[in-house]
Amino acid sequence: MLHVHTIETLDHPALQPYLTMRLQETHRQQGIFVAEGEKVVRRLLKSNLGVVSLLVHDEWLVKMRPLLDQRPEAEINAFVAPKAELEKLVGYPMYQGLLAIGRIPPPQTLADALQRNPSPRLFVAVDGLGNAENLGGLVRNCAAFGGQALLVGETCSSPWLRRAVRASMGTIYDLSVVETVSLATTLQDLRLAGVRCVAAHLHTDRRTIAQADLRGDCCLVFGHEGLGLSRAVLAACDEAVVVPMANGVDSLNVGAAAAVFLYEAARQRGRV
Numbered sequence: 001m002l003h004v005h006t007i008e009t010l011d012h013p014a015l016q017p018y019l020t021m022r023l024q025e026t027h028r029q030q031g032i033f034v035a036e037g038e039k040v041v042r043r044l045l046k047s048n049l050g051v052v053s054l055l056v057h058d059e060w061l062v063k064m065r066p067l068l069d070q071r072p073e074a075e076i077n078a079f080v081a082p083k084a085e086l087e088k089l090v091g092y093p094m095y096q097g098l099l100a101i102g103r104i105p106p107p108q109t110l111a112d113a114l115q116r117n118p119s120p121r122l123f124v125a126v127d128g129l130g131n132a133e134n135l136g137g138l139v140r141n142c143a144a145f146g147g148q149a150l151l152v153g154e155t156c157s158s159p160w161l162r163r164a165v166r167a168s169m170g171t172i173y174d175l176s177v178v179e180t181v182s183l184a185t186t187l188q189d190l191r192l193a194g195v196r197c198v199a200a201h202l203h204t205d206r207r208t209i210a211q212a213d214l215r216g217d218c219c220l221v222f223g224h225e226g227l228g229l230s231r232a233v234l235a236a237c238d239e240a241v242v243v244p245m246a247n248g249v250d251s252l253n254v255g256a257a258a259a260v261f262l263y264e265a266a267r268q269r270g271r272v
Contacts, residue, residue, distance in 0.1 A: 002068050004061065004078045010089050014077050017101050018055050024161055028104070034162040035100040035170065043170030045071065050103030053077040057086060060098045104160050105177070110151075110186055113176040114193055117148035121195060121217040122265055125151035127183050127233045128224035129254060132157045136167025137255035138222065143171035145262035146271055150175050151190075151219065153183035153233065187221065187236035195219050200257050201229055201240035212241045214265040222261075225254050 005012065010019055020026055021034055032052060035044045038060075044051060045067035053076060054064070061080055068076060081089065083097035113123070124142045129135050135157050139150060150172075152159060158179070159165070159172050180186040187197045195217040200209075214220075221237055223229035234240060243252060243260050252260070266272045 123219035136164035
């Protein structure tokens with residue numbers, strides 16, 4: 001059931017997540033995340049993830065009401081005020097004047113991801129990726145080219161940070177997400193399950209992405225743009241390949257690299 005509250009102050013306890021958006025660890029402990037912007041919130045309302053509340057102006061509430069009325073939750077709070085007032089209350093310019101609090105789904109294991117996603121599997125793993133927006137952009141590329149699961153290394157940002165969710169445009173909702181304790185160990189387990197692990201790594205024998213066979217079950221592994229993959233993660237992969245580039249260009253943003261790798265996988269599988 002939807003409960004609509006017209007607000008003038010942020011005293012209501014349910015509004016606290018909107019006031020603590022920089023306290024990401026607190027949100028993680030509470031099992032919640034912030035969705036920001038029309039497409040991201042709309043996708044949340046259409047998804048199977050839980051929805052706690054919205055912070056909107058009147059126009060957005062009218063537009064989102066049909067989706068809200070179809071939600072299964074016993075209670076959703078919608079806090080409404082003019083956009084200018086919302087920005088005063090929150091303390092920063094609100095993107096499109098529309099925020100929502102969603103529930104992070106229960107943790108998934110590697111076994112869950114393998115069971116839920118049919119062959120030929122296309123997984124993506126990330127190591128040392130600390131920039132939330134880069135991670136979100138990578139997730140969006142993953143969804144665009146048929147990626148089924150995201151394996152998040154222990155040295156990475158969470159894909160449920162507000163900026164990561166926003167950069168993914170809400171496509172994170174549809175991926176199997178496995179947050180690992182040891183990415184290197186998880187990749188070893190993947191290989192034992194018959195999934196080929198292919199590292200995107202500059203310092204190789206110049207074997208290119210087009211020379212890698214990505215038609216069967218595989219996991220594409222990406223690292224920090226500057227530091228690359230850790231030794232342990234690289235050692236856990238079956239092979240390392242590069243994107244051929246013009247002389248003088250030694251790297252791509254991780255989101256751009258992921259798009260190239262994922263497109264090549266989709267091409268080899270006849271999907272593009």
